Amino acid sequence: MTIKQQFIDGKWVHSNSNKVRKIINPFNQEVIAQVTESDETDAKAAITAARKAFDKGVWSSTPATDRGQIVYKIADFIARDREELAELESLDTGKTMEESRGDMDDIAGVFRYYAEAADKDGGEIIDSPIPNSVSKVVREPVGVCGQITPWNYPLLQASWKLAPALAAGNTLIMKPSEITPLTSIKVFELIEEAGVPSGVANLVLGAGNTVGAEMSVNTDVDLISFTGGIETGKKIMQAASVNVKKIALELGGKNPNVIFADADFETAVDQAMNAVFFHAGQICSAGTRLIIEESIHDDFVSALVDRVKNITLGNGFDEATQMGPLISEEHLNKVINYVEKGKREGATVAIGGKRPEDPKLQDGFFYLPTVITDCTTDMSVVQDEGFGPVITVEKFTTEEEAINLANDSIYGLAGGVWTKDIAKAERAVAKMRMGTVWINEFNLYFPHAPWGGFKQSGIGRELGKPGLDEYQETKHIFHNLKPESMNWF
C-alpha cells in the first residue's frame, strides 16, 4: 500500500517523523490507506512556505478574475471526480454513498460560489468630510491562514475554508482530521492540477495536539479557522492569542427541534428522523433535542419509535443502507457512556440504547438509532453534545415554554420549528438564539447562506458573503488631493 504524502510548497513529501498512520474503515475496521504522519517540524515547513508565498504576493497580486477561474477549475475537477471522491469519503467515514455524493455536489457548489464571488468586490468610494480628497475602502487578503477540520464532514468542512481563502488571495495550510484525511489529500491533487501556484495551498497530515497546536500558536500564521469540538476550540483560541490571530470557530451544537401541535404530523415525524439520524447523528446541527407540545407528545413518540425500528444499518456502499457506523471505537464508547448516564439520571430509552445484535455489524462501530423520553432540561443527555444517533424528547404546553427550553443550552448553532401558524413560527424564530433557524425544515444549508453559531457554538461565519469576509481585511485609504500645512505647532 503506497503511503500518502503531505503537500508542502508545491511538492508531495514524506513527513520528517517518518511515522505512518493507518486509516481505518469504520464499517469493518479494515485498513484502507496509510498516510505519512506530519509533526511540528512539518507544520513549521508548511507555514514557512505559505508565509514566503504570501509575502512574495504570487497569489494576492494575481487578478481576482484569474483567481476565480482557477477556483472554478477546482469545482469542475471535483464534479469530474465526484464518484472517486464520494467513495473515499464513504470508506473513510462510513456514511452512505448517497450522502457522500450529495456532499460532493455541495462541495463543487461552494467552490463555484466563491469562484464567482472572487472579483465582485472592487472596493468602494465613501464620502469624505474633507474637500479635495478621496476616501476609499478596499478588501485585501488576511495573509497566511491555518485551517483545521473535523472528521464528520471531512471535505465539506474543508471546502468552506479552502474556497473563500483562495478566492480572497490568501495562502494557507490545511490540517484535516487525522482520522479522515483521504478526500482532503485528493482535493489537494486537484488544487495542484488547477494551477494554484506553489506554496499557496499546503497540506499537513497528523494529530491535533502536535500539528494543529503548532498552527494555532505559530506567529507566522495570521488567521486560524477551526471546525471541531468546543474544548479544542477553547485551546485554539488561547493559543491564537499569542499574536492576536484572527479566529473563526465553528464548534458544536445541541440543536432543538420544536414541534407544535398544529404541525403537519407525518412530515414532522419524518423530518425529525432525518434531523438526527443522517450520518448516524454525527452532525453539528443534528436536531438532537426534540421539544414536543404535550397534546401530541405520546402520539408523536409512538410514531417516531415505529419508524425508527425500520432504519437499516449497514455498509455505506450497500444501497439498502440508511445509516452507517460511528467513526471510531473511541467515539462509540463516548456515545454508549452518554446514553448510560442519561439512564442513570432518570431518562427512559424508548428504543435503541445499545449496539445492534446483527452478526454482520459486529466489526463496525455501530450503535442503534435511539429515542430517549422522560427528559428534563437539567439532564446531561439534554445538555451535552452526544454526536451519535440519539434523540432526546422534552414536552411543553405554552409557546413561551417551548422557546425557553429551546434556548436552554450553552450552544446556539441551529434549531427548527414545525407549525402551520405563520405568525407563531415567526414569533418563535425571532426569539431563538441560534445562527440558523429553520421553519418547517431541518438541516438545510447552501453556499449563499451564512453558517455559524451564537453563544458557545462559535465565532464568525462560513459560507455566503460573511464566509468571504472572514478571509479579508478591510483597508481605508484616504488621499488628500490638496495637502496644506495645519500650522498647529
Ligand SMILES: NC(=O)c1ccc[n+]([C@@H]2O[C@H](COP(=O)([O-])OP(=O)(O)OC[C@H]3O[C@@H](n4cnc5c(N)ncnc54)[C@H](O)[C@@H]3O)[C@@H](O)[C@H]2O)c1
Ligand atoms: N459548527 C460546525 O459547522 C461544525 C461542523 C462540523 C463539526 N463540528 C463539530 O466538530 C466536533 C466533531 O469533530 P472532531 O471530533 O473531529 O473535533 P475535534 O475538536 O476533536 O477535532 C477537530 C480537529 O481539531 C484538531 N485538533 C485536536 N486537538 C487540537 C489542538 N490542541 N490544537 C489544534 N487542533 C487540534 C483535530 O486533529 C481535528 O483536525 C463536534 O463537536 C461537532 O459539533 C462543528
Ligand SMILES: C[N+](C)(C)CC=O
Ligand atoms: C455544517 N454541516 C451541517 C455540514 C456539518 C456539521 O457537522
